[in-house]
Amino acid sequence: DTGVSQDPRHKITKRGQNVTFRCDPISEHNRLYWYRQTLGQGPEFLTYFQNEAQLEKSRLLSDRFSAERPKGSFSTLEIQRTEQGDSAMYLCASSAGAQGASSGYTFGSGTRLTVV
């Protein structure tokens, strides 16, 4: 297992287009998280899953954003009708156990989105 994988590494899209990112967590991790990081800021929590259930969504996750984890393994994050303000690094993380904090969070390398 090589850790948390994210695809693509970079995405450039025109404003108004839809984009989808994929995250493959560490295989034995049942919790999966999405964060967004803009330039000069720390990562901001978007949402997380325990297995296939989406348990929490941040206020940052507007109606244009949707995340899925259909089989409790990989996850996708879709942004519809992209706006320039969506340009950011989108980070995925995973953790094991009932209390993610005690077992640690492992982050992927991120997908950098640029909306032009």
Next chain:
Amino acid sequence: AQSVAQPEDQVNVAEGNPLTVKCTYSVSGNPYLFWYVQYPNRGLQFLLKYITGDNLVKGSYGFEAEFNKSQTSFHLKKPSALVSDSALYFCAVRDRGGADGLTFGKGTHLIIQP
């Protein structure tokens, strides 16, 4: 609501000298605390965490951090800095009784000068 403050945008240290990167936090309950490091165009790498127990936590690459409940601080330290320690460092907190997402600080650029 929980929050993290990293008061220094940048810290400059000469190689071989001790370093400190400051972090203070605010949570309604008891905290889980973390330090992560980020290199350019890379994801976050875990350095260390405080969950419970000993207030002095030792982590990767010779880093350590001290949990101070009265000052609500979790400063990152290293006795002798290396040029390769130069990177962006993030402190993060989670309320032990709260939701599972982490709240991060804005980050501190650590620059180690040869």
